[in-house]
Amino acid sequence: MLDWLFSVEALGAFLTCFATLMIFSFLYRDNPFYKFAEHVFVGVSTGYGIVLMWFQILRPNLLDRLVPPVDAVRQQLFRAGELAPEAYATAPISMGQRLAHGQFIYYVFLTLGVLMLFKISRKFHWLSRWPLAYVIGAFAGIQIIQAAQGALVPQLEATMKDFSGRETLATWMADSCRALPAAELPTRRAEQAGWIADWMKALGADSVQALRAGEAWQTEQEGRLNDVAGLSSLEEPGADLPAAFKRMRQEQARVVARDADFEALLCAAAGGRPLDSLRLDGDAAAWGTAPWQDALLLAATTVWLESPATRQALGQRFAPGLGLPTPIAAEALAYPEGHVSLVQLLKAEAFPQSAKLDWSLPGTRKLADSLLSDVNARPERLAEWKPAQLEDLLKRLKTAGITGSAAALDARLRVFETLPEPGRTQARGEFLAFWKEGVTRELRDLRQTWLLHTIALHTAPDPLSSFSREELKAFGQDPAAWASTHGALDTNGARPAVSVAKVRTGMAVEILSNLLVLVGVCAGIFYFFFSKKHTGALGVVSKVGIAFLMMSFGASFGYTVMGRISLAIGRFQDLLAWPWMAGTALIVLVVALAVESRRARQS
Amino acid sequence: MKKEIPLLIAFLLGTWMILENFLSGFSWVGPMKESITNGGIVIMAFTYVLGIYSIVSVNVARIRRGQDVVPKVALLAALALMVALGFWRGHEEGTPFNWLYLNLYVPLQATMFSLLAFYIASAAFRAFRARSLEATLLLVCAILVMVGRIPVGEKLWSAFPQVSDWIMNIPNLAGKRAIMIGAALGAISTGLRVILGLERSYLGGE
Amino acid sequence: MTPVLAHLSLGGLSLSAGQITVFLSVVLMVLLLAYFYQRIRKDPGSLFIRRIAGIDAIEEAVGRCTEMGRPILYVPGIEDMQDIQTIASMLILGKVAETAARYKTEIFVPCRIPFVMSVAEEMVRQGFYNAGVPEDHKPGNMSFISDEQFAYTAGVNGIMLRERPAANLLLGRFFAESLILSETGFEAKAIQVAGTAEVTQLPFFIAACDYTLIGEELFAASAYLSRDPKLLSNLKATDWYKMICIGLMLLGSLLVTLDSIGWWEGASLFRDFFRIQ
Amino acid sequence: MKALLLRALGRFLALDRRWIFLLMALCIVTPLILPIGLPFTPDPAVRNLHRAIEDLPEGSVVLVSCDYDPGSKPELQPFTEALFRHLFRRKLKVVVSCLWAGAPPLVNQAIAQALEAEDIRPLGLKDKVDYVNLGYKDGRQLVMLGMGENIHSTFPKSNDGTPVSQIPLMQRMRKLGDSQLFVNVSGGSPGTKEWVETAQGRFGLRMVAACTAVMAPDNIPYYEAGQLLGLAGGMKGSADYEQLVGLPGSATRGMAAQSFGHLLIIAFIALGNVAFFMTRGRKR
Structure with missing residues (x-):
């Protein structure tokens, strides 16, 4: 204690407290202590500014340009071929050489800077107008562009709004779907699908918008259904997992059935156009941006692409993103279900070892999720996997952080069943923990509101089971308080508009x-x-x-x-x-x- | 000559700084712009010499006259100490310079800043009056926004955050945008006036 | 609604639709300035500028200082010369200094940036020169206080309490210090005129000052104060520019809507000309 | 009776402002000494900011411009601390630059703190390979323009004096546009406004910003216009972000004090107005 009291740290702490209080004392009244602190402040801050001015501006921007440091000169000489690689570190550089490598224009700036000092002179102070004009002129120019490009034009653009409401429909719809309680899904699904179709058609939203809105809708619903089932199955450590998975499968069957409706819906929304009639050439320029790539990747993995040209183009387009050679990516898309064929390719001996999927791309994550769902739907395919490949896949999934989807969980657990016993239980336990962590993370994420909703709704009549209680705590929420407010959320507009x-x-x-x-x-x-x-x-x-x-x-x-x-x-x-x-x-x-x-x- | 050359400099540089935006395709434009901007930085750094001259001469004169001797000496001493430490041992972490920065400069500045919380409280009581319809609008919006941004507000009425968001997104957005567009036009015309030499008073008399 | 951006390519020159618009927006301003400059020079009577209360108040404030025999405090904001608001403030300072010189009233300009101090000194020098009393100019009244925001604020407060200026003109870009300065000025019972385009600080100025110039009024002030028809033609030009802006916003909204309801496919391309990226 | 009331109101209006100061201090200190947990929901704009970071592929370069100083430390330092934790946890490469002289020590402090966290330490992140602090550079918009053209010549050396040419991470980062995301932590000017107007559009940056509460309303038009992908304003924004990242810190703890402070100010406005209008009404 005594040691600390006489340490530099303690002195610092005391100085901090004392300085703070000296300034605060002004609130009581003006006094010499405040005045003292204020003057010390002016001195310290000005000194601080001067030191930084030298080290951060004048030295690097002026001195180092007039007299470049030895390293920089060596680099220049090396690039010019005047310095042998072996002599690079040791070659002596004279002051003359350094000066010779200086940038001439900076002598002009030095002169202008010095001219600025003529301000003090009575006779020659007009010389200081040259640097003055330099700075004011340059900045006036920069400010003009800044005002036009940064404020005027973009703000005009932002005010040109669509007054039919159609443009905002897609995002608005996805948002409102997000808030629908999961319990109402089965009953409201038809109704909802109905109005989405109605509105999409009536408003002529184009296919890409439909795709995006639809994707958001689909994943939300799917994830919610699955997570509900998954959550309740995980409440107790010794729960009957097979039974839980059976329940999940039933939910998924419903989802799959709905997906079929949905695809039809999308086509309808696209004005009867098949999805592959997207204007590939025209859109190519826009593909560089992430949302587009994503949307197309999604299209490729969820929708059957009929035209070979489209497949080829898409393959070329996202081969680099996937880290796949172009022909392989195009080939993969030639199959009705692109992701399934990718699985095949991953397993094939012909698949180059060097080719790696970039699992961290959002689109690829989605791909991995659907890939797992596929394995999940056809367990017999697991037999085709080699243990090493399985392990590799698991590792990749882990790094990609694919979480939240109970389908994926199911698949993962099944994969573990195929492992030999000594490691099986441990790996299974590990993955359960991993998945829980994933859900916890997602709780803190964008979808927290509806997830919390879900938890509360689906754990009735006992309002909050032990698991969800833990989750809520992990999120920093008081479970009891939350249980009392979620009702309020329901009646206060969190529920979406479900009628036309x-x-x-x-x-x-x-x-x-x-x-x-x-x-x-x-x-x-x-x-x-x-x-x-x-x-x-x-x-x-x-x-x-x-x-x-x-x-x-x-x-x-x-x-x-x-x-x-x-x-x-x-x-x-x-x-x-x-x-x-x-x-x-x-x-x-x-x-x-x-x-x-x-x-x-x-x- | 005393005015024409500066006017020419301002015109050329100002015009160039506008045009270079649209010429970024040419490879020589980038380095040239960099040099020009660096030059501006260097010139402005030099004016600090004038600043130090001003601050030292003012304070020394005060001390000579015997006004506020203790604080003024403290000011100059603190300045000299910071500069000496900075040039002697550098400004990186772990240096005495940095220590003074963290334990003196930081709390002093932050406390100065935080005095405002108290000033606002007193101004709220004294100055913010709903004298007219406009002032009333200002106050009502201010109160709604303040309530909507705090957990207690959310507890009182769960829609407060939405109300405050609405104010931010609709009337506030419209008002800000109007000012932004107006100010942008003002800035463009003022800037052009300077570049074109219509305004030349910044160059001083005679 | 696929964005098909117009693009201009000419050798090394490559401009997006938005950049073309930015370029044209500057050209438009130049043209409008030139047109009204010409027109007003030929026929000064064709110009009407409404009274702007805040700007008139600046002149009143200077007059009041003269009556009371007390100095004027001019605070040019805390921004560097890069900021157009500081440039605008400097231009106003020139006009204020001229009036002050004519009335033989002292003017103090404390600055946060040494460079601004240099410019302020030139502005005031010019003002005194224009008024025909260059010998009255005291360069020492334009001082550098500290480049630290609150150290500067404390210094200006000191001037308000010590020198007892009868008028405080706070014109330029202000931040947190706005309230401290205007509160102190209020306590010192000075007449206060503030002006800034910094929206966050306007409520405090509006509450604590006698007059406040809002946003563009700050930029208009120097032309207005000069009474010089050539400079006032600027205000006419920006007014026309504003009409054009409003027209563009309405037209843009109309075209986007027409496209959206399918009456005119591709009409929303118009809006793409305002997208920078 | 009326006269009595009037006189009382008059005296109330002339209340010594030190009482007001005292009440304010109590409102702030009490909840800090006796913490009260108040739940709150993160703002959509902060969620979008969080999302923008979450959506980045591993290994992307994120440029963080820390343009603030100790003056806005309570509002922005919690954000910066959570930000580095978040970026490191997501295995993103981080380049930091500062346009404010007071920022580098705060940045170093936040980085050091993040590196010591138990979820970050096992990653074994290395200075100059996984992150680098380029330090402070004066020149404001000029620096922004310079960085858009060439960061290596604008920041010839990093904060600790290492030439940029010798920093492995900087080989991937030659100009502003090379970053997959640009995060601006802004305490004033130059800050978000200048970055958006000078650099965002011109160099095509994907940009998010955290700013002080004072600046938030000014920056909302940029967010609404899509120039900013996400925006965290003030201590509330920092607290929201802390929630989303799962690291409740000093901003979250300060929300109760914030609540009482706001309520007190509202009360002052109301009382001041009531007293003012009553006395004015009577006088007529």
Whole structure:
């Protein structure tokens, strides 16, 4: 304790506390301690700035360019072929050589910098205008582009909204599907599929949008069903797993049946076009971006591609992403189910050892998941796997972090059944733990709300089973509190619009919001009109404009308060980190203040 | 000459900095831009010499006159100490310079900043009055946003966060966008005025 | 709704649709400035500029300082010269200094950035020169305080309390110090005019200052104060530009909607011309 | 009676502001000493930020520009700490640069802390191979432009003085556009606004940002316009992110104090207005 008290660390802690309190003392009243701290602050900060200015700006940006460091000169000489590789580390570099390698233009900048100092001179201070003009001119140019490119044009674009509501439909729909409680799925499925189809058709959303919305919908539902089954089966360590898996299989059968509907739905949504009629050439430019690649990968793995040309193009497209040679990828797609053939390829002797799947790509993860589901659906295929290949696959899955899907879990567990006994139980246990961890992670993830929902719904009548309770705790939620609020969530709009009428309302809100933003922006701009009197119609519009401006100032104010209070919290957290130190500093300061004010009163 | 050359410099550099954005396809544009920007950095660094000159002369004059001697001496001493430590032992982690930074500069700055929480409380009580419809709108929005951003708000009414999000996403967005567009236009025209030499007062008199 | 971006290629020159628009947006401003500059030079009477209360208040404030025989405090924000708001503030400072010089009123400009201090000094020098009293210019009144934000704020507060300026002009880009400065000025009973395009600080200025210039008004102020028709033509030009912007937003929304409901396929391509990427 | 009330209100309005300060201090300190857990739901914009990182393939290079200083430490340091933990855990390569002089020590502190965490230590991450701190560079937008062209010449040396040419990680990172994600932790200017306007569009960056609460409303238009893929504002944003990453830290702990602080300010606004209008009404 004593050692610590006289350590540098303790001194630092005391200094921190004392400096903090000296500044805070200003809140009581202006006093010499505050004044002292304030002046020390100005000195320290200016000194700090000067030191950094030298080390971070003048030295690297000026000195090192005029007189390059030895290493840099060696590199240049080496590149020019004037330095042999073996002499690289030892060759002497003279000052003359270094100067010769300096960049001439920096002498100009040095001169301009020095000219700036003529400011102090009475006679030659006009010379300082040259560097002044340099900086102001250059920055005015940069600022013009910045204003046009960073603010004006993008903000104009962002205000050009679609007022039919169709453009936002796809994302909006996927979002609302996400919030549907799993228990209602079986009964609501038909209804939901119905309105998706209706709206997609009626609004002519194109195939890619349909695909994206559909994908979100599909995975959400699927994952939810599977996870529900998986969760309840894992409640007790000694649970009857085969029975649990049977239940899961039943759920999956439903999902598969729905998938068939869904594909038909997508085709319908695409206006009867088969999916492979996507304009491949036209879209090629856009494929470089991740969402596109993903969407196409998904298309390839979930939908049968009829045209050979499309398969070829797609194969070429995502071969690099998958780390596969192009012909193999194209070949894989030639089969009705691309992912199944990929499994075959992985197993084939012909598959090059060097070719590796990049399991971390989102699309590939999805691929791996479906691959496992496939194995799951046809257990007999497991026999085709060699133990080494299985292990490799498992390792890859582990690194890819494929979690959450009970189908995958099932498959993994089945895979373990094929292992010889000594390692089987352990590996199985390991994987269960791994999967639990995965679910925990996902709980913290985007889908936490509905997962929490699911847990609560499916563990009734006992509101929260031991497993879900653990999960909730891991997420930092109080299980009891959560159980009481999830009901509230249900009645407060977390539930999606499931009728066409409700969708209509949702769309109307969306359109109205867009309209409000457009009106607000235009009115706000009108407020800034200078060459017209603000009377009549313009007066009204500019009044509306100022109302919008004021509301945004209010929002800013709210956030500013939040920020300032955070800072005060931070200071008190620091003080409370060393309560004794802070206490001592406080007492010292209070006594000193009292003494000071007494002396001030006496004099 | 005293004004024409600077005006020419500003015109050429300003025009170039606009045009270079659209010429990035040419390989020589990048290095040239880099040199120009580095030059700007170097020139601005030099003005710090003027700054130090200003700060030292002002404070020394005060000390001579006997005003606030203790704090002013402390200021200059702290400045000298930081500079000496920085050049003597460097500024990396573990150096005395860094230690002073962490244990003196950091808490002083953070505390100065946090005084604002208290000022806001007093301003909230004293200055924020719903004098007009506009001011009322400002206050109502501010309160809704404040309530919506805290856990207690979520507890009081679960829709508070949504209300606050709505304010942020609709009226706030529209207001901000209007200001952004207006300010961007102002910035472009002001910048052009400087580059084209319509505004030349920054070059000083005579 | 596949994005088919227009593209311009010419030798080494390669521009996306958005970049072309950015280029055109600057060209448009140049053209508008030039057109109104010409027109107003020929016919100065064709120009009307509405009264902007906040900017008028700046002149009133200077007048009040003269009456009371107390100095003006001009705070140019805490940003470096790179920021256009600082440039705008400097231009206003030139006009304010000119008026102040005419009335023989002292003006203090504390700066956070040495470079800004240098420019401020030139601006004030020019102002005094224009007013015909270059000998009254005191370079020492433009001072560097500290480049640390709150050290600077503390220094400016000191000036407000010690020198007792009758008017505080806070024009430029401000951050957290806005409230401290305007509160202190309020306590010191100075008339305060603030102006910034920094939206987060506007509520504090609005609450604690007598007048506040919002956003673009800050940029308009120097032209407005100059009363120079050639500079005022700028405001006319930006007003027209604003009309064009509003028109573009409405047109864009219309075209996107038409495309979306299938009346005019491909119309939303228009919007792609405003996409930078 | 009326006169009495009026006088009381008048005196209330002239309340010594030190009482207000004291109340504020109590509102903040009490929940810190007696912690109260208040559950909250992460903001969608923060979730999108989290998602943007989660979706990156392993081994991607993430450029983090830490542009803040101790002044906004309580708001942003929890974010930075959680961010490094998250990035390292996801096995991403991290390059850090700073446009604020005060940032490098804070960054080093956060990196060191992340490396010591029990889930990170076994990964055996190496400086300059898995992460590198390039340190501070003055010049603001000019630095951004420079980095867009060539990081190696803008940052010739890393924070500890190693020439960039000798840093293995930097061989994959020659210009801004080489990063798969750009994270800006911003405490003011230059910060998110400047990065978006100067660099995001021009160099085609996938960008997310964490900023102080004060800046959040300014940055929302960028988020809405898709220029930012995710946005975490203020201590609440940091707390949300801590939740999503599963590392409740000082931001999460501060949320109760934040709640009471807000409520107090709201109360002050309300009381101030009520008293003001009552006294004004009577005077007429």
